[in-house]
Amino acid sequence: MMxxxxxxxxxxxxxxxxxxxMLRRDYRQYPSYPQGWAVHLFIGFIGALLGxxxxxxLMEKEFTAVSFLLMAASQFRExxxxxxxxxxxxxxxxxxxxxxAYIEGIARVFEARNYLAIWTAFIVAITAExxxxxxxxxxxxxxxxxxxxxxxxxxxxxxGPSIEDIADIQMGDIEFDGPILVVGGVDVMxxxxxxxxxxxxxxxxxxxxxxxxxxxxxxxxNIGQMQAIAHDVSAMVGVYMDVGEQEFTPLVRRDxxxxxxxxxxxxxxxxVDAFLEAISNVPVLExxxxxPLRSVAGRMIDGS
Numbered sequence: 001m002m003x004x005x006x007x008x009x010x011x012x013x014x015x016x017x018x019x020x021x022m023l024r025r026d027y028r029q030y031p032s033y034p035q036g037w038a039v040h041l042f043i044g045f046i047g048a049l050l051g052x053x054x055x056x057x058l059m060e061k062e063f064t065a066v067s068f069l070l071m072a073a074s075q076f077r078e079x080x081x082x083x084x085x086x087x088x089x090x091x092x093x094x095x096x097x098x099x100x101a102y103i104e105g106i107a108r109v110f111e112a113r114n115y116l117a118i119w120t121a122f123i124v125a126i127t128a129e130x131x132x133x134x135x136x137x138x139x140x141x142x143x144x145x146x147x148x149x150x151x152x153x154x155x156x157x158x159x160g161p162s163i164e165d166i167a168d169i170q171m172g173d174i175e176f177d178g179p180i181l182v183v184g185g186v187d188v189m190x191x192x193x194x195x196x197x198x199x200x201x202x203x204x205x206x207x208x209x210x211x212x213x214x215x216x217x218x219x220x221x222n223i224g225q226m227q228a229i230a231h232d233v234s235a236m237v238g239v240y241m242d243v244g245e246q247e248f249t250p251l252v253r254r255d256x257x258x259x260x261x262x263x264x265x266x267x268x269x270x271x272v273d274a275f276l277e278a279i280s281n282v283p284v285l286e287x288x289x290x291x292p293l294r295s296v297a298g299r300m301i302d303g304s
């Protein structure tokens with residue numbers, strides 16, 4: 001293995017920085033900094049090291065070592081369980097809950113990104129070995145370029161669609177039918193106090209999320225997706241509520257006839273453009289995606 005030390009070091013560093021590139025803290029406020037970053041970067045380095053060592057093991061026909069490495073890589077599935085457990089413990093501290101479907105999606109992403117570090121290191125190790133008889137400067141340059149392209153490409157492929165990709169989003173009108181709050185013809189909730197109704201009239205904003213096709217209609221019908229919309233929008237634009245003020249909790253309701261969703265909330269600041277932009281950027285949960293048009297029955301209903 002000493003003959004491959006340069007390759008292993010170069011690939012390990014590339015895989016580590018690929019994991020660092022994919023690790024970011026955004027409006028979701030997770031992972032925490034610096035403790036969460038330390039954990040994920042360490043696991044990412046282990047993954048990069050596994051990917052780097054895999055190439056020399058194959059070249060030396062050390063299949064026992066390959067089997068051991070693959071077994072070690074399979075332990076990254078525990079990352080998902082750790083992330084799921086952590087987020088579930090944090091859930092009671094959220095004013096607007098993420099929901100179990102969103103938590104599972106985040107846990108899957110963190111697991112997958114460690115595999116991407118392995119892939120990046122593996123590809124860089126192959127590149128470095130192909131250029132073994134070239135100068136080290138050329139090896140380093142081409143390998144780093146390969147690492148950047150691989151990490152960028154894998155990161156792009158991991159990005160799923162957002163709400164704006166599957167639905168049209170427009171502002172909705174807030175009305176009251178007695179104490180019933182109505183948005184776009186959809187009954188949202190009963191607002192009993194007149195003072196609360198006045199706050200909704202003066203400060204609330206609402207949107208209609210209209211699916212573009214039957215696949216989108218089925219996806220938006222997922223309760224986990226609806227909860228994710230409420231959580232992400234409140235996280236991005238802020239919400240006018242405190243602990244125990246359930247009447248100001250952002251709500252998403254579905255129109256049974258058209259399949260459209262309506263979202264109503266009282267934001268901390270009046271910014272309509274930011275409100276619509278926040279809805280557009282909510283990710284479509286992997287567990288919520290439905291494709292009825294790929295079935296015969298679904299195409300029959302759609303008339304295509």
